[in-house]
Amino acid sequence: MKSSRYGISSLRKQFPDDDACLEFVFNALYDRRCSCSGMFRRIPGRRQFQCSKCRSQVAPTTGTIFHKSGTPLVLWFHAILAFFNAKGTLSAKQLERDLEVTYKCAWRILSLIRKVLPGFPRLYDHNLSYPDLVTTVIKARHGGTRRRKVS
Template identity: 35%
Template sequence: MSRYQKMSLISFQKQFSTEEACHDYLFSLKWSNGFCCEKCGHDAYFETKTRKHKLYECKKCRYQATVTVGTVMEKTRTDLIKWFLAIYMIAHDKRGVSATRLSVELEVTYKTAWLMLHKIRQAMRKRDANYTLAGIVELDDAFFGAPSEGGKRGRGTDKTKVLVGLSL
């Protein structure tokens, strides 16, 4: 399991300031040793520029792939810069990010922001399902909302309890 490394907004902007930089990063993640056809394993390819992204076609079997295939960004028409920034915003805000805020910040429609948000959350959920808590586990609870009329606050309240677990 890799350790999470927090990245500042400034360093994020420096590293992913262009569409090309985002593309190159995805390429290095997908094909760390250079292009390799997922179908036949051949390493020679043709490179074609599509509307938004580069398309890689195997010279041997003609299988076509892009860097976004198999990711939340597959078949998207939204710029990679906007996807990367959305992922950054969602991963760095512990309170959560709304689709409305994403829509405003990324200058996309609400419908696009909502879809991006749900795809990213689903990917995060799938990734988190691979890990189980181990070692020292700490728990804390909290109650959200105002107490009901004449009700009790804190422990003993009729509010729903929220538990948070952390594995160190």
């Protein structure tokens, strides 16, 4: 039994909406606690978080492939799942049907995912779970200029 099995039901459960996706992006890249010891909280209606104390703001999608995309994050996450389960050999035509988006949009999403996951699945651990793959995508284009998550 494959431990990394993950389908549309799991996706809907873990990522029911854009808020859940954005929380995941934030947690993959930033600490909840600000360096001033305040806590980051979501700014309602915006793709941003703000520190409760020093008021500094973080836009977690900046520098990721989701940045400046009008496509909802749930669709991006769905596309990554389709890519994950197709083991990399997904066509833009297929994605266009799955996501009910235009061919141009599907093509753009797919080319960006391919860009940040070169050699997938060949060069990746085959026990990689879907959430791990999403984390890889999120961190891929994230340069060293930003505050890193301290583990």
